[in-house]
Amino acid sequence: MNNVVExxxxxxxxMSEKxxxxxxxxxxxxxFLVLVASLxxxxxxxxxxxGFENAMKWFYNAF
Structure with a gap:
């Protein structure tokens, strides 16, 4: 318990001094920079x- 308190x-x-x-x-x-980069x-x-969705639709419709 003493180790936890220490x-x-x-x-x-x-956190308060260093x-x-x-x-x-x-x-x-x-x-703001993180928000813009995320968007x-x-x-x-x-x-x-x-693009992949359209490519897969085209590919499956071709055969």
Whole structure:
């Protein structure tokens, strides 16, 4: 039990004293960048999926 308490104390100390937290504006910029990149990636995957779907329909209808 003593090890658990010591771990929690050490974790709290590290999170409060040693971790560098980003500013709110930096966090907003990073979040916006992740959102835009995720949307672009989702659109790209959707276009590729649509292309494969149409290719498979064409292939199966050809035979």
């Amino acid at each position: 771990f929690i104390r050490a974790s709290y100390q590290e 971790v560098t937290w980003p500013s709110y504006s930096s966090l907003q910029r990073s979040s 672009i990636f989702a659109l790209l995957i959707g276009v590729i999926d649509l």
